[in-house]
Amino acid sequence: MRHAAKVRTVAAGAAVLGLVLSGCSALQIRTAERDSGPLHVAVEKKAGENPTTAPPDDGIPEGMKEVSVNLGAECPVDVSLAMTDDWTEGSVTDDFHSFSRGTSMADSDMTLITCTKGYDETPQSLVDSRKKYTFSEKDSSVLAQRSGSLAAGSYWSYQGLLGPTEIFAINQKSTVMYGVLIGYKTNGRLVEIKIDMRALESDTEAAEEFKKMLPTITVDGEKVPTPRFK
Numbered sequence: 001m002r003h004a005a006k007v008r009t010v011a012a013g014a015a016v017l018g019l020v021l022s023g024c025s026a027l028q029i030r031t032a033e034r035d036s037g038p039l040h041v042a043v044e045k046k047a048g049e050n051p052t053t054a055p056p057d058d059g060i061p062e063g064m065k066e067v068s069v070n071l072g073a074e075c076p077v078d079v080s081l082a083m084t085d086d087w088t089e090g091s092v093t094d095d096f097h098s099f100s101r102g103t104s105m106a107d108s109d110m111t112l113i114t115c116t117k118g119y120d121e122t123p124q125s126l127v128d129s130r131k132k133y134t135f136s137e138k139d140s141s142v143l144a145q146r147s148g149s150l151a152a153g154s155y156w157s158y159q160g161l162l163g164p165t166e167i168f169a170i171n172q173k174s175t176v177m178y179g180v181l182i183g184y185k186t187n188g189r190l191v192e193i194k195i196d197m198r199a200l201e202s203d204t205e206a207a208e209e210f211k212k213m214l215p216t217i218t219v220d221g222e223k224v225p226t227p228r229f230k
Contacts, residue, residue: 059223061212069097075115075191077184082216084209087111106171109199109206111213118190123153123183126192131156131181139163139174144227150219153184157214157226161201174201178210180217180224193219 060066064082071077072094087099087109095115102108120126127147135142135158144159162168162175169175179196195217199206215226 059216069113071095071115077115077186077193078220079113080218082213107200111197114194116192118183118192123185123190126183126190127154127156127181130192135160137163137165140166143230146225146227148225151222153182155224156181157224159227159229170198170200176201176207178214182219
């Protein structure tokens with residue numbers, strides 16, 4: 001009799017377990033197993049959260065949009081970067097695009113995208129020779145920089161301060177400048193691509209915005225690495 005009772009108890013338990021497992025899709029059973037100890041089973045009426053996944057990253061900071069330009073037949077390269085809506089495009093040729101922001105030419109923020117023919121032997125030698133002429137005055141300094149290779153060239157990205165005597169300083173005042181200099185091979189030709197962003201040193205908001213814009217620069221779809229900003 002005792003044996004029969006045990007059999008009936010085991011059978012009843014198995015039936016209950018079968019009902020629980022058959023409804024697991026509706027009840028969303030969650031399990032957790034520790035290094036030691038028995039397996040724990042919990043039954044919930046609602047499903048738990050799915051594993052966290054990062055949202056798609058299009059590389060465009062909030063409040064900005066991607067702006068793309070093609071640098072023309074002599075420099076058939078596509079360049080893009082993120083900008084806010086308050087930038088206004090000014091002078092434009094195939095190989096020269098300018099954007100400004102502000103109410104006065106004397107103190108407006110500037111972003112320039114240019115392409116010119118390169119006369120060095122390699123993309124790297126172009127970068128090495130040209131960057132010597134940037135931040136060249138004694139009152140200028142490079143605050144952060146990074147160099148490396150791209151699929152079709154070499155780059156130098158930077159954060160710096162232009163002294164008042166620099167030719168590219170705004171209104172002969174200390175000017176922050178963020179940008180990239182690229183030696184690039186396209187259609188068998190070597191070209192020099194430059195993207196730089198400038199604002200008065202006193203415009204700290206613009207400097208913080210440039211730190212967001214610079215990492216969004218792409219050349220023919222390839223992102224240009226940036227330095228660790230100071």
